[in-house]
Amino acid sequence: MAQQNYAQDSATIKKIYDNALTSYESYENLRYLTKNIGARLSGSPQAAAAVEWTRQVMEKMDLDTVYLQPVMVPHWVRGDKEIGRVTNSKLMGTVDMNIAALGGSVGTGKQGLSAEVVEVHNFEELEKLGKKKVKxxxxxxxxxxxxxxVITGxxxxxxxxxxxxxxxxxxxxxxxxxxxxSMTNDIQDIPHTGSTRYEDGVEKIPAAAISTKDANQLSSLLxxxxxxxxxxxxxxETLPDVLSYNVIGEIKGTEKPDEIIVVGGHLDSWDVGEGAHDDGTGCMQSIEVLRxxxxxxxxxxxxxRAVLFMNEENGLRGGRKYAEIAKAKGEKHIAAIESDAGGFTPRGFGIDGNDGQYSKVLTWKPLLAPYGLHDLTRGGGGADIGPLKGQGTVALIGFRPxxxxxxxxxxxxxxxxxQVNRREMQLGAASMASLVYLISQHGLDDSAAKVQK
Amino acid sequence: MAQQNYAQDSATIKKIYDNALTSYESYENLRYLTKNIGARLSGSPQAAAAVEWTRQVMEKMDLDTVYLQPVMVPHWVRGDKEIGRVTNSKLMGTVDMNIAALGGSVGTGKQGLSAEVVEVHNFEELEKLGKKKVKxxxxxxxxxxxxxxVITGxxxxxxxxxxxxxxxxxxxxxxxxxxxxSMTNDIQDIPHTGSTRYEDGVEKIPAAAISTKDANQLSSLLxxxxxxxxxxxxxxETLPDVLSYNVIGEIKGTEKPDEIIVVGGHLDSWDVGEGAHDDGTGCMQSIEVLRxxxxxxxxxxxxxRAVLFMNEENGLRGGRKYAEIAKAKGEKHIAAIESDAGGFTPRGFGIDGNDGQYSKVLTWKPLLAPYGLHDLTRGGGGADIGPLKGQGTVALIGFRPxxxxxxxxxxxxxxxxxQVNRREMQLGAASMASLVYLISQHGLDDSAAKVQK
Incomplete structure (x- = not known):
């Protein structure tokens, strides 16, 4: 591997971190997104607001291109606040439980649904119970x-x-x-929503997450x-699909403009909370890379190219559309980096690429480790960039906070x-910018992989 | 360096992490310390409660020894809530400012103190102003x-x-x-207290921290x-010294009981807040190592040996007393590890030791890196263990979250x-336990240093 010009790269990376750590830009953008727009599930008015606002943010920057990429997205709505309740516990009578409909779930009807409960821990247990005990x-x-x-993912x-x-x-x-x-390490009162997948030809039945605390209690009562x-x-309920957009901003390369590096996150979020760590931070960090x-x-x-993908949470339509159009246009993506694991202190990157690409990233370790980026390991990628896989030799890289x-x-x-710490989030943006910078200057050599073929 | 028995060490370390990550013990102890006892400045009744409670916690464990080490500590009290105010700003008239007396500061008298303000940024600027402009x-x-x-410390x-x-x-x-x-990266309304040092023969004047937000405003008004x-x-005001204690619990070594490894934090805290990250977590983690x-x-x-030092914040009397007695008894400390940088996700350890000791720790990197402990670098130590420096060839090690x-x-x-996350705190305890385990099994070879002499 050729010796890099470490001194110049090192100086540029230092400038990137110095700027990011003394700026509130990305963090203040996140404040606007979370507080003035808020939760933004695909198809919601807030998702449309997030598209328009991020477009305007990037329009104000000195970029070569800012555009919207149309995509039809699902439009699921939660409806009334859910009710969950054990109605006839021998020990405790009526016990209210915190539940949240899973994304995509059908409703129960206004009367609700009441039935006995069978507890299982996996699909084998379920199969073993069989129709007789489940019906x-x-x-x-x-x-x-x-x-x-150790890694919660x-x-x-x-x-x-x-x-x-x-x-x-x-x-x-x-x-x-x-x-x-609920999908959490913690024992909490709060239910965690998230998508479920129905199957064609199978009845769609109502499905909800229950808080871990209530799950423990329900199990104990049972x-x-x-x-x-x-x-x-x-x-x-699920309403008709809605027109939405991926939001894209771009700085053209000076020497090899046809080689594209994507950095992105997803602009939609669940309809509860503010979608701060998931994935407001990833989007604001991606814009911050360009800034x-x-x-x-x-x-x-x-x-x-910064890409704010629409509809990661319940459809991945934005990621699929982006890859489809990239393919149709014959674009050459050399790397795609996604930040969708929260705005926490950076630990490194997971690299899903061939041996040459991975080796190339490893040559930059001395430049990245001083900033706490020690975890440069295989694996990684991200949901939205996943559909790009196999288009040429694009490396899919997951930012790992x-x-x-x-x-x-x-x-x-x-x-x-x-829940977002300014420095942690800004460090993440600087980490992404540093890796994007190195790839933009040196490319991602895939010769080793070619030799192996 | 002899090849370690990595397989067995690796299995033991895995057990340590598995146990720590599925336990709430240390975290629940912290809850008791912070919520039922609370802030515990040296000399306060709460400090006495913390001594007695941690003694009882360790007494209930199956340890070889639990004892208190008496030490006289300063007894400073904050008194009434402080008032800080710009009284005659041309622009804004009266402006209240958030201040907190620095630890050890004299009061202003009940009438308070009013004077013009000169702003400086360092001691050179102060000297340059001279008596004429400062008096x-x-x-x-x-x-x-x-x-x-990048490292906030x-x-x-x-x-x-x-x-x-x-x-x-x-x-x-x-x-x-x-x-x-105030000593913080953040721009906040909250003043950060902390010790100041008067000098003998110099008048003691009232000193307070001002919030960073108010510092910016005051500077702007000036x-x-x-x-x-x-x-x-x-x-x-400062009251007469009070009798307090370091709290110590110990598991005797099976082969070399005379070689002592200390793991500790400081039990006292400032009188504001709950002393959670500073340093409730360090103390509870140290007990957790024994558990x-x-x-x-x-x-x-x-x-x-777990040592909960008294009086780190405004005197370091506990750390000094501990070292003094260790010396008097002729104890042989081979390592002392302090956790006093918060209960955050572990990044590594800073090692203040000779080349042989540092090299030895580096041989364990393959065992520690899988748990995110990449930063095994020179430097480190801790305030309370500092006074041990120079007693034999003890290595002083700072836990780095x-x-x-x-x-x-x-x-x-x-x-x-x-502000404390259970998993982050328990990971810290597991990291400390793993390093203590490795030292307890393999010692800290200082042969390289001896060769150099």
Missing amino acids: GKIVFFNRPFDNTH AAYGGAVDQRGGGPAAAAKLGAVGVIVR KDDQNLKFYMRMTS LFNDLGIKPKRTV DSQRYFDYHHTIIDTFE | GKIVFFNRPFDNTH AAYGGAVDQRGGGPAAAAKLGAVGVIVR KDDQNLKFYMRMTS LFNDLGIKPKRTV DSQRYFDYHHTIIDTFE
């Missing part, structure tokens, strides 16, 4: 996070199948509803009282601006 | 944190001379009072209006339990 019941998926994972990955696939699997066995333990009934009422290039007079050799607090707030009413 | 005035030290430091280190030495330096030139910009007057009222050894059946070859949020809360009313 007419509410299935309660209650497998907790495995908290021994691994615990999420080990539990989220219940939320995504649980309702469809339960419906196949005749269940009338599903409640799923031990003594297998005939207890759970009442749930949700008026959620840092501009304010520091960095002219990238390759094109740098510290993960400990992410699932305390994820998909809840407490994912708010107040 | 009879309140000196306003207003050098902000240099936020470009470096910014603190670059600013805290104003708080520690400012009042004495100003008094030498005839100043009647001092206000010091630009137009150099004759504005600042009124400050504080009834703080983890016990619950996992780890029998250390060398002695492991992520530093971004620490000075948002440091020495304020918002250093509360709510």
